[in-house]
Amino acid sequence: MSRIDTLLSPFPRASLLSQPTPLERLNRLSQELGLDLWIKRDDLTGLSFGGNKTRQLEFYIGAALAARADTILITGAVQSNFTRTAAAAAAKYGMQAVLQREERVPGMDPLYHRSGNVFLADILGADIMSYPEGEDEAGADAALEARAEQLRAAGRTPYIIPLGLGHPPLGALGYVRGGAELAAQIGCFDAAVVPSGSGATHGGFLTGVRLAGITAPVYGICVRRDARQQKARLEQVTAELARLMNIPRPFSGGGILTWDGALAPGYGRAGGTARAALQSMAAAEGILLDPVYSAKTFAGLLGLLEQGIIRKGQKVLLLHTGGLPALFAYQNALGFGSGAGAP
Numbered sequence: 001m002s003r004i005d006t007l008l009s010p011f012p013r014a015s016l017l018s019q020p021t022p023l024e025r026l027n028r029l030s031q032e033l034g035l036d037l038w039i040k041r042d043d044l045t046g047l048s049f050g051g052n053k054t055r056q057l058e059f060y061i062g063a064a065l066a067a068r069a070d071t072i073l074i075t076g077a078v079q080s081n082f083t084r085t086a087a088a089a090a091a092k093y094g095m096q097a098v099l100q101r102e103e104r105v106p107g108m109d110p111l112y113h114r115s116g117n118v119f120l121a122d123i124l125g126a127d128i129m130s131y132p133e134g135e136d137e138a139g140a141d142a143a144l145e146a147r148a149e150q151l152r153a154a155g156r157t158p159y160i161i162p163l164g165l166g167h168p169p170l171g172a173l174g175y176v177r178g179g180a181e182l183a184a185q186i187g188c189f190d191a192a193v194v195p196s197g198s199g200a201t202h203g204g205f206l207t208g209v210r211l212a213g214i215t216a217p218v219y220g221i222c223v224r225r226d227a228r229q230q231k232a233r234l235e236q237v238t239a240e241l242a243r244l245m246n247i248p249r250p251f252s253g254g255g256i257l258t259w260d261g262a263l264a265p266g267y268g269r270a271g272g273t274a275r276a277a278l279q280s281m282a283a284a285e286g287i288l289l290d291p292v293y294s295a296k297t298f299a300g301l302l303g304l305l306e307q308g309i310i311r312k313g314q315k316v317l318l319l320h321t322g323g324l325p326a327l328f329a330y331q332n333a334l335g336f337g338s339g340a341g342a343p
């Protein structure tokens with residue numbers, strides 16, 4: 001068993017990924033950008049359109065099964081990929097899912113409230129509740145706890161996947177595993193670019209690749225908060241993760257890199273740079289990105305290249321975290337799909 005397998009072995013894991021996700025070279029974009037550019041296809045994790053939450057859920061569902069839970073409770077934005085994937089994972093293991101929706105992106109059109117992940121969660125048979133605030137992690141967690149209490153009184157066994165910090169970051173373990181999986185596929189690289197939202201993906205990935213011996217910079221592209229706030233969040237997530245795994249954190253605070261040049265106009269809104277990045281990936285490689293996360297992550301890579309932080313000739317890894325159902329919910333917001341071709 002590898003050292004990372006040994007470190008992860010105390011944590012129960014429910015199998016949701018059947019095999020390593022593909023690592024592909026982006027030949028046309030490499031040539032266009034003067035890079036040796038690779039993409040890790042975690043949009044292809046399989047379960048209900050896939051994405052990064054499948055890796056995170058392996059450890060949450062593992063813990064829920066160990067606790068003999070029959071109901072999973074989770075909070076997310078209206079177009080949350082996490083809640084949709086949790087509903088699928090719950091179904092696979094014979095549990096009910098309760099999804100709490102927050103209004104994090106005010107002013108969106110009816111398609112946003114009906115299509116994409118909302119539509120899929122309906123098909124997957126999830127129970128829905130709503131929370132009126134979008135920036136109150138403790139309040140949303142308390143509301144789930146209140147629902148869990150009702151379920152217990154009715155003889156059920158609920159398991160909460162928390163939103164806020166201060167809980168063992170089980171989801172990040174999925175990306176410790178993901179980072180190690182990638183390291184075995186790619187060997188080495190000069191820089192990696194990953195999205196940074198809750199921080200479970202960024203923090204877990206950074207920890208995983210460092211444990212696998214890779215010292216290259218890992219840039220976390222901010223999708224929710226500015227670079228300074230996100231770095232502080234990552235400090236906490238990675239410290240909690242190291243504590244959970246019972247190891248010293250395998251990097252210093254200076255190893256946490258956050259970049260927010262692609263964040264505007266804010267969480268859940270695709271501005272011109274994200275839209276252009278989405279279109280250029282589709283046109284050059286036939287690979288689809290989502291408007292909330294992966295398009296901004298690729299826009300971040302292009303921004304880092306433009307600023308000379310990533311340099312020509314380097315071997316660069318882009319982590320594709322999925323999120324594709326949201327494309328349909330953002331059809332109007334993105335302005336594609338008039339039927340007349342690219343606008």
Ligand SMILES: *Cc1c(COP(=O)(O)O)cnc(C)c1O
Binds near residue numbers: 051082197198324
């Ligand atoms: C949730 C999500 C992210 C952000 O991941 P975190 O672990 O929350 O930082 C990135 N991409 C997609 C598609 C997501 O659904």
